[in-house]
Amino acid sequence: MFAPVDFIIAVVGKLRVLTIKATHSGLSDVSVQSPPDETVSVTGSAYSFRGATTSLTNKNLTSSKKIILVRHGLSSWDAESRVQGSSNLSVLTETGVKQAEKCRDALANMKFDSTAEIIWQGKEEPLVFLDSLKEAHLFFLEGMTNADATKQYPELYTRWREDSANFHVNGIYPLKELWGTAKQAWEEILLTQGENFLVVTHKSILRALICTALGLPPERQV
Incomplete structure (x- = not known):
């Protein structure tokens, strides 16, 4: 069964919502329907969407x-201008809580943690935590202020900010590894029973x- 997959993407800070509809036209092919302009702003970077096509899973969706x-x-750490990463030492600020509450209100009529927990208040379905949704590991840069990291x-810091696809420490490329875990996350999400x-x-x-949903590699950042 070739079932449709709809993505609703909230681009934080840009006050816009981009809806991309993808449908399975074959066993493992996903094509973009009515793509947006050639480039759009996505969480701080622009990507080319033209001709994007990919397979999110090689299994049929039910x-x-x-x-x-x-x-x-x-x-x-956002508020303190620190380098983020996979560390769990950064916590949600008061502003972050308010943002999550606004998001919860916007999604109130849709059936489907700290942000997730706030948005999820009142829902009966359980929260599921996926290791494949963790942030990129940035080694010793994590927790440093941007000013200290620059100094x-x-x-290394400039490479991460300006050419993150080729940023590496001892041969480990965090962003490229992240693309792999993103594909794993899609597999887990799409094969989970449910629709929303x-x-x-x-x-x-x-x-x-x-980007993995659209078939865009890390190098397609422009």
Whole structure:
């Protein structure tokens, strides 16, 4: 059964919603219907969407799916201008809580943690935590202020900010690995029973989810 997959993507900070409808036209092919302009802003970066096509899973879906992607609210490290990453030491700020509450209100009529927990209040379905939705691991840069990282590791920090697809530490490329975990996340999400899914995660993995859904590699960042 070739079931449709709809993506609703909230682009944080741009006050716009981009809806991309993808349908399975073959066993593992996903094509973009009515693509947006050639480039759009997606969590801080622009990507070319022209001709994007990919396979999210090589298994048939048994029902249509609606996936709502949400970035978490403002965190303490965001507010302090620190390098984020896979660390769990950053917490949701008061502003972040308010952002999550607004998102909850906007999604109130849709059936489907700290942000996820706030949005999910009143829902009966259980929250599911996926390791494949963790943020990119940035090694010793995590937790440093952007100013300190620029001063202590100027070349490395600049590479992460300006050419993240080729950023690496000891041969490990965090962003390229993130694209792999994003594909794993899609497999887990799409093969889970149900039709409506709320995915709350971080900026880089959110970007990877969007791009892998459209068949865009990390190098397609422009």
